[in-house]
Amino acid sequence: MPSKNTTHRESSRRRLLKCAAWGVASLTAGAWSIAPAKRAFAQERVKTLRIGYQKYGTLVLLKARGTLEKRLADQGIGVSWLEFPAGPQLLEGLNAGAVDFGTVGETPPIFAQAAGVDFVYVGNEPSAPKSEATVVPQHSPLTSVSQLRGKKVALNRGSNVHYLLVRALKQAGLDYTDIHPVYLAPADARAAFTQGSIDAWVIWDPYFAAIERQTGARVLADGTGLVDNLQFYLASRRFAAASPQLVHAVIDSLAEVDAWAKTHPAEIARELAPITGLDAATIEIAARRASYGVVPVSKQVLAGQQTIADTFTELKLIPKQLAVKDAQWLA
Template sequence: MSSNTTDPREPMRRRLLERALWGGVSLAVGALGIAPMQGALAQTHVKTLRIGYQKYGTLVLLRARGTLEKRLADQGIAVTWLEFPAGPQLLEALNAGAIDFGTVGETPPIFAQAAGVDFVYVANEPPAPKSEAILVPRHSPLTSVSQLRGKKVALNRGSNVHYLLVRALKQAGLDYTDIHPVYLAPADARAAFTQGGIDAWVIWDPYFAAIEQHTEVRVLADGTGLVDNLQFYLASRRFATAAPHVVQAVIDSLAQLDAWAKTHPDEIARELAPITGLDVATLAVAARRASYGVAQVNAPVLAGQQTIADTFSELKLIPKPIAVKDAQWLA
């Protein structure tokens, strides 16, 4: 397919995606020079599976071990991998046809579906509420979420921690409009946090664990009692329809890896350290807070996602209401 083929609706669609997913942040896909795919896959026998992953998680370990490549080699299918800083950027790549499969937290699929991204929920890991938190510097005068009124709070717009912040504020008797959200990617947010440019930072592992290990911070609240913080595996609807056997092969491989990972956090840390560039101590903390046990997305999980979608619609953080069930994978 030629990359010069252009849909005249593309500029408008990309502007909508940019506003809905992460505001003024530059699109990762645009920076990579990836052109959107047009039309459906021409055949059901695919030759390549393109997986989007983030800095940490079971997919990173799966990539390191190479077991999926071995599993799919017999079918003549190659596997390629592309890293993204957060879920919103990964989903834009999926929408543009740059990847077929990826992993994100709870909130990115909500923003993506509202922006018209055509994906399906494939599977999810169990809840991991302690893997994300609202942080302040250790010497900050702030001691509770209720004191965030009027403060600058950094987060990656449309990421999993977006819902944590909304829920924590509500529990503390605050509205989202009572704070000054500062939308920054993790690296920029960390710089602003350590330099005193923001009052609080809402962040997930392994970035959460990393700053805990190397900077004096305090946790105002983690996800306990507030959010599930599920990790989702998503696929483009086009790919999942064309090659459900390939999608299932990924889930089966993840299930095998999860069965081992549940009881081996230290080994996970040692394996991932040279790949992620993070130290073993940081990764061990993140591994112990993570959850393992991939399962097919079921009705209660979708209901939880619908609650998140309705919340963001009421806050006008997404452009329209959505029906999450429309994105369920019916393999």
């Protein structure tokens, strides 16, 4: 039977994780925030590398090809793959200790850092602004972002498209408070979009490509001239510090896949269609809008992340000023 101390520790841990997950999801002024501390971690023997991925991207290609498993087999290390619907949910998994390494867009790391999730940036793909957009139904009377005043706009809160929406509204002369944001995960947002219960949807590929092809959805504005839309690779701080060689192994494997993917969009589509459940033509659209070529996270990129953090602080969507550089990987 567990001791009182053990029970108390487990209860405290559950409360802490619940608070962290809530902080990532809502991040109101009451959400807690802990600045990542610089700690020294001992090298650990890892038996299974746990990777969080989303429906589409280079990590999905890496999973499909099995090259990382082959790279790590001689070390006796397995790979476990966990799918998440979006970046915020993936980072909740990382915070809960279920994920060692994963990929997200620009905004999820900002909300996660504000909520105290202890991660580091370990790499990023190049800019892909055409891979996300604000869309409306085919027969909607709306033709520009400036017409979204008073309209219901769906998005996944804290995802990459959250910043796209803020920037698009600003360019159109609107404030965030001029619209009615409806916070929905991609599957729920698609249902709301097709049922006509929202006016617009801000979404990323491959969901973006799918709604275009399958319903004739029209683009009000993509990310061109508004956002970089970088894809980041993140690792838990503890994992990256204790097993830097595994982080490098994943990045090296991603670089190999990226080198091939740059010139093979049709082949990407054929490989990923059965995995994603989307048709090859939809995947090829997404593949041609994506960017490939993983690189270390530069000071310039971190400065861009700081701008995003400052924007959400000003909007009071995160509770306090962040120092993005605290999440830089220094290995």
